[in-house]
Amino acid sequence: MARAAVVTHPASYPLVGRSPDAVLFRLPGRDVNAAEFLRAAHDLAAALPPGANIVNLCRDRFAFAVGIAAAILRGQVSLLTTDRSPVGLRRLAERYPGLCSFADDPAVASPLPHRTLRPGTGPSGGEAANPMIPAGHLAAIVFTSGSTGEPVGHRKSWGQLATRSEDAGRRFGMTRSAPASVVGMVPPQHMYGFETTVLLPWHAHAAAWCGDSFYPADVRAALAEMPEPRVLVTTPLQIRALLESGLALPRLERVISATAPLFADLAATAERGWNTQVEEIFGATEVGSIASRRTVEGDIWRAYPRVRLSASPSEPEPLVTAPHAVPFALSDHIEALDGTRFRLLGRRTDLIKLGGRRASLAGLSRILTGLEGVLDGVFVAPDDQEQRPNARLAAFVVAPGRDPEALLAELRERIDPVFLPRRLVAVGELPRNDVGKITADAARALHDRLAGAE
Amino acid sequence: METTEHEVAQLIVDALHLEMTADEIAPDAPLFGEGLGLDSIDALELALALSRTYGVDLKSDDARNPRIFASLRTLTGHIEAHRTR
Numbered sequence: 001m002a003r004a005a006v007v008t009h010p011a012s013y014p015l016v017g018r019s020p021d022a023v024l025f026r027l028p029g030r031d032v033n034a035a036e037f038l039r040a041a042h043d044l045a046a047a048l049p050p051g052a053n054i055v056n057l058c059r060d061r062f063a064f065a066v067g068i069a070a071a072i073l074r075g076q077v078s079l080l081t082t083d084r085s086p087v088g089l090r091r092l093a094e095r096y097p098g099l100c101s102f103a104d105d106p107a108v109a110s111p112l113p114h115r116t117l118r119p120g121t122g123p124s125g126g127e128a129a130n131p132m133i134p135a136g137h138l139a140a141i142v143f144t145s146g147s148t149g150e151p152v153g154h155r156k157s158w159g160q161l162a163t164r165s166e167d168a169g170r171r172f173g174m175t176r177s178a179p180a181s182v183v184g185m186v187p188p189q190h191m192y193g194f195e196t197t198v199l200l201p202w203h204a205h206a207a208a209w210c211g212d213s214f215y216p217a218d219v220r221a222a223l224a225e226m227p228e229p230r231v232l233v234t235t236p237l238q239i240r241a242l243l244e245s246g247l248a249l250p251r252l253e254r255v256i257s258a259t260a261p262l263f264a265d266l267a268a269t270a271e272r273g274w275n276t277q278v279e280e281i282f283g284a285t286e287v288g289s290i291a292s293r294r295t296v297e298g299d300i301w302r303a304y305p306r307v308r309l310s311a312s313p314s315e316p317e318p319l320v321t322a323p324h325a326v327p328f329a330l331s332d333h334i335e336a337l338d339g340t341r342f343r344l345l346g347r348r349t350d351l352i353k354l355g356g357r358r359a360s361l362a363g364l365s366r367i368l369t370g371l372e373g374v375l376d377g378v379f380v381a382p383d384d385q386e387q388r389p390n391a392r393l394a395a396f397v398v399a400p401g402r403d404p405e406a407l408l409a410e411l412r413e414r415i416d417p418v419f420l421p422r423r424l425v426a427v428g429e430l431p432r433n434d435v436g437k438i439t440a441d442a443a444r445a446l447h448d449r450l451a452g453a454e
Numbered sequence: 455m456e457t458t459e460h461e462v463a464q465l466i467v468d469a470l471h472l473e474m475t476a477d478e479i480a481p482d483a484p485l486f487g488e489g490l491g492l493d494s495i496d497a498l499e500l501a502l503a504l505s506r507t508y509g510v511d512l513k514s515d516d517a518r519n520p521r522i523f524a525s526l527r528t529l530t531g532h533i534e535a536h537r538t539r
Contacts, residue, residue: 212514214494215501221513241498245505355495392471418495423473 009323012132013162015069017203020128024201025062026181026226028211032062038128040119041069048102049115053077055092055101057084062210063104064188065198066119072139072158073131080189081143081151082357086111087413092151135159135324142191144285144358154286159324162203164195164288167304169204171292172231172254172279179205180253181226184233185213191285192258196233216245229253236262237355239270252276258283260353267295282344285358287320287328291342303340310339318342352381352393355418364419368395371410373402376430379421380443395421396446398429423450457508457534459526466526469503470496481527509538
């Protein structure tokens with residue numbers, strides 16, 4: 001492990017670390033430079049509902065980004081959650097009294113004190129002041145579902161977010177003379193999308209696309225509107241979909257993938273098909289992006305320029321340290337080769353990732369058994385779930401007198417749609433062992449029974 | 455060539471590995487949210503299947519259009535109007 005050097009980091013960072021005329025965001029038919037972005041943020045800050053914490057429910061990426069900047073200017077903490085259900089938002093408000101929300105789309109409903117606000121994209125007479133924000137300022141809390149199903153918030157200091165964007169820009173070769181055009185296919189509320197498509201342009205030489213980018217045909221159109229060098233920020237599932245679509249894409253400098261393991265053969269196919277370089281980001285909502293690798297080159301990850309790994313005295317896994325961030329013990333099993341390079345040995349089996357969302361099977365099972373009339377229940381994932389990004393879960397439930405369809409409707413109000421069981425099977429009892437656990441083998445047998453019944 | 459609701463229903467069942475038969479998809483039931491309960495991963499899979507089978511390349515503009523993804527019937531109408539094969 002590298003010997004720790006005494007490094008002092010700045011005490012504050014500007015809201016936007018780019019020159020006033022640098023393009024930060026590209027909207028369909030219109031570019032927004034740093035000065036215009038700052039003006040839009042100041043205008044919006046004055047209109048935000050008051051409160052210490054605020055939920056940004058904007059659907060449009062540009063509106064979302066302006067909302068984050070506006071909240072920082074107002075001294076409000078943005079709570080980022082992918083669970084936008086009324087139940088989920090109400091639960092959040094129980095832990096953050098006075099919580100309010102805003103959205104750009106009048107169709108968005110919220111059970112919280114709420115305003116519909118659309119950031120202006122036109123010229124504004126407002127000021128474009130670019131204040132220095134203290135590095136320790138709490139800018140955002142990003143939520144993941146914890147092992148109990150209850151969301152866990154991860155606190156993001158301003159210094160951590162700003163320095164990590166600088167690091168990402170350096171890692172991916174973004175320079176003043178060749179600023180990158182980033183088209184992101186991932187949502188802005190998700191930590192990966194938040195870092196790469198919302199915050200990155202504030203402190204790295206990049207401009208992010210803010211139009212449609214979900215379907216392959218959207219992506220082709222978006223890339224065509226962006227100047228070179230182009231960078232596509234995506235996921236294994238979407239890489240596969242794009243390749244299968246057969247659409248010819250404009251020249252891509254780089255493709256960046258995260259949220260699920262990218263298999264080397266898919267990476268190699270994408271590199272050949274698009275004549276590009278495919279890289280993966282390693283990260284977690286708790287720590288953000290911390291390392292990358294070019295998938296076809298092998299299994300060694302390189303930490304971001306200012307991220308270090310060191311042995312922990314109390315945790316089995318190495319500690320990750322980074323500027324303005326609390327040292328964090330990874331939940332993935334890794335083998336540190338030195339202070340900056342590592343191999344990923346495995347992930348915890350209870351945690352599953354689908355569609356970029358993460359949940360624990362135990363947490364999902366607890367939600368199921370919490371429903372009225374449910375005596376017992378368990379969620380199971382197929383064995384090859386990691387290899388099949390489009391794999392789905394199944395669930396078994398002991399609930400005499402309850403209709404599985406009705407239970408499914410209740411689950412739909414409580415959990416993200418990607419985790420809804422494709423099959424919810426009513427059974428007489430679950431194969432629990434002496435200590436009341438359903439072993440991995442028993443869960444596999446349940447799943448096999450499903451396959452056998454088809 | 456005429457596009458039938460049954461063949462589109464079969465395509466949905468096959469593309470999304472649904473645990474139902476094509477006949478069980480009601481022509482007027484919503485495909486997303488309530489009804490079939492499809493989500494964003496399904497939307498991507500379905501878009502691919504439509505592109506492969508009918509040469510119809512969906513865009514977000516189309517998908518937001520309630521007349522397309524509202525139901526099996528509206529989706530079939532969209533394919534019929536835009537298919538290139």
